[in-house]
Amino acid sequence: MITDREPLLTADEVGILVNAAATAPSMHNTQPWRFEVCGRVVDVILDEERSLPAEDRAGRMILIGLGAATFNLRVAAAMLGYETTFATNPDPDRPEIVTRVFLGGRQSPMPPLGSLYGELRRRHTYRGPLLAIDIPQQVLSLISTAARTEGSDLFWLEPSSTRELIHILREADELDLHDEDRLTERGRWIGGDRSEDGVPERALGPLPARPAAFRNLSAGFDDQSRSTGVFEIEPRIAVLSTATDRPSEWIRAGMALQHALLTATSYDLAASFLNQALEYVDLRSRVQDLVGQTARPQMVIRIGYPAMAGSATPRRPWQQTLAE
Ligand SMILES: Cc1cc2nc3c(=O)[nH]c(=O)nc-3n(C[C@H](O)[C@H](O)[C@H](O)COP(=O)(O)O)c2cc1C
Structure with missing residues (x-):
């Protein structure tokens, strides 16, 4: 209930x-969202036209992205001093509304999530080599706790599981190369010079000079003229997992992903994703075997200290995403 003591949000x-x-x-930086603001309620809406039917048939990845955007809303609201609550799929008559964020009263000092606001623009997907520096155990624990706070688990793989995962990733890469629908879809979003959405070539990172745990998003349709880099042999890999595999869990996984990534960014860590195996049912179940039978893997995250500067991806002007 909005009262006179709780004014509406300003345009700023x-x-x-x-x-x-x-x-x-x-x-693929599809930015599959629109936002509707009514009073002190913000709805996050799925934009079907930005879906990826070949690579994300179940719509799992799109909901993870929308969950991440919802988490960012909560962070920004906290920075502005607002407590927030949220609901997933709040309106049965409007299934396209994925989450609804309610802004409550203003608090001073700001709610704790507000401290992550400064990390929002420092976080980028980083696809370059990582330094051979161990991440302190305490930092790994803080990143795991961030994910847990949002209801997901992060499993840090042991070296033997990492090696097994790398085999599975290579099988996925091979399948990808022979799937025309996926290659065509990726060609629409990946590579070249982009100003509003998609992943420009400059953000793809160098190609590995020797075999590495890597995902080359432009494999199969690009001319591979990129520079090369020497990648770490065994990266630190975490698998973000949920207890069940329902769409509402995918949204929560997106919130957990973003809470974990922003926490990692605050310790100068960078991350990229090795999700190719999760896009094939049988390979996903082999990743599941690595983390425990009851955990449903949602994201494979490679994480560490970056060895070179990364590059940001563009965004559409935010006004375009705001519903009238
Ligand atoms: C659900 C999901 C799946 C993704 N999968 C991959 C992937 O497999 N490989 C990759 O390089 N990046 C992947 N990304 C990263 C996106 O390409 C990236 O978030 C997007 O280009 C925006 O760039 P930014 O993260 O630097 O802001 C994924 C992101 C999300 C949310």
Whole structure:
């Protein structure tokens, strides 16, 4: 209930919230979202036209991106001093509304999530080599706790499981190369010089000079003229998992992903994703075997200290994503 003592959001506040939400990661940077602001309620809406039917048939990845955008909204609202609550799939008559964020009263000092606001624009998917520096155990625990706070688990793979995962990733890469529908879809979003969405070539990172745990998003349709780099032999890999595999869990996984990534960014860590195996049912179940029979893998995250500067991906002007 909005009272006279709780004024509506100002235009500046709406801009801050929507801009922050749009810095979220999304598969191929499709930015599959729109936002509707009514009073002190912000709805996050799925934009079907930005779906990826060949690579994300179940719509799992798109919901992870929308969950991440929702988490960013909560962070920005906290920075502005607002407590938030949220609901997933709040309106049965409008299934396209994925989450609804309610802004409550203003708090001073700001709610704790607000401290992550400064990380929103520092976080980028980093696809270059990582330094051979161990991540302190305490930092790994903080990243895991961030994911747990949002209801997901992070499994840090042991070296033997990492080696097994790398085999599985190579099988996925091979399948990808022979799937025309996937290659065509990727060609629409990946490579070249992009100003509003998609992944420009400059953000793809160098190609590995020797075999590495890597995902070359432009494999199979690009001319591979990129420079090469020497990648770490055994990266630190975490698998983000949920207890069940329902769409509402995918949204929560997106929130957990973003909470974990922003926490990692605050310790100068960078991450990229090795999700190719999760896009094939049988390979996904082999990744599941690595983390335990009851865990449903949602994201494979490669994480460490970056050895070179990364490159940001573009975003659409935020006004374009705001419903009238
Ligand atoms: C659900 C999901 C799946 C993704 N899968 C991959 C992937 O397999 N490989 C990859 O290089 N990046 C992947 N990404 C990263 C996106 O390409 C990236 O978030 C997007 O280009 C925006 O760039 P930014 O993260 O630097 O803001 C994924 C992101 C999300 C949210």
